[in-house]
Amino acid sequence: MNTAQPGHPAPPPATSPGGTTATIDGRSARWETHREQRRRELIKATRRAIHHLGADASMEDIAANAGTSKSVFYRYFGDKAGLQQAVGKVVIGQMQDTILAAGKTARTPREGLVNMVTAYLQMAETSPNVYTFVTAPGDASPQPTGELSGFFDAVTAMISDPLRDLLGGTESPLLGYWPTAAIGLVRTTGELWLKTPPSPAKPDHLAMAEQISTWLFDGVRRQVTAAASPNLSLQVEGIS
Known part of the structure; x- marks a missing residue:
């Protein structure tokens, strides 16, 4: 089809390196750009x-709040699980980048660990509803979203490197266990902390991060021993 306008001849077709003619559909490229931009707007x-x-x-409530119809969301994301995955990819990606950056500023x-746990709790606390939305199991699966699984895998790798020597070097079997256990404690404790109603007794994200790190590095015995009477200290020693 000749798409040239009067007085403006059509441009010659582009030629690929192999000598074959490749048709460049400018409208398709513009549509893909528009579609991607629209997806980003809908995710925000x-x-x-x-x-x-x-x-x-x-989906209807989300669309109404966004000033559009739910059919638009279905067109771009398929269903609510697709929307959850798309939002999760953005949110979890941002959390991962922030946590990695926080870990790099540490001297020990x-x-x-404190910096990374702090960053994790702070970002989750910024919007607990959004965190819950992207980490909740989908309708078709009892497991967390793939984005979340990949996120915690990445964080496990982040904390493995600086702890390699403390855990006995690269040959130590503990290197694979402790970071995984640590992530489990951080996540379950952090999510319980998020769900806990505000009160004077609830620690802020900095205090919670310090407490989690104390449990991970020092365990319960050292913390109890430091705060207890000598008699209690002896009892703790006796059961260790």
């Missing part, structure tokens, strides 16, 4: 909606 709108409405907001392995 979803984050705002979930932040205000809660993690259980329906313990400080690195």
